[in-house]
Amino acid sequence: MKKDALLDAAESVLFEQGTQALTLAAVADRAGVSKGGLLYHFATKEALVKAMVARVIEEFDDLIDSHLDGDSPGAYSRAYVEATFDVLTGEDRAYRRWSAITAAATVPELAEPLNEAMRRWHGRDPGEDRDPLAAMVVRLAAEGLWEVVSHTPELYDGEQLGALKQRLLALLQR
Structure with missing residues (x-):
């Protein structure tokens, strides 16, 4: 197998x-x-959890990469938002997997790869965006939405999620 x-x-x-x-x-x-x-x-169970964490990080990195549209200002933040909404609105509802895996990675050494990924995803060079502070707010808002939807998936319907995505992307254009 x-x-x-x-x-x-x-x-x-x-x-x-x-x-x-x-x-x-x-x-x-x-x-x-x-x-x-x-x-x-x-x-060990720890090796299994570590592999699950590594896989979801790699999948999200690949999603971000699939949305990158060059080196233009804000490209990474736009790709991050697009990837987040792919996870939130995709048919497999991947955010549920993430929530479960994150809950399993309670031991610091199991959570460290996820912590490192968060540092990488959210600690980008501020010079890459037109408005670095707005880019941080947008990425944090996307992250917060992911957390909320993980706990209450029925809170926002597809139309609302689409509107939120468009607003976040628009904030990156200002």
């Missing part, structure tokens, strides 16, 4: 049943492999 299928199984257990249910036995059962088969790829 491939690592991605094992990570998918772990994410399913985590999302559906919570952090307490995330055990190697539960993941192996969900994946339809023996515990030994899971241990071949992930020797």
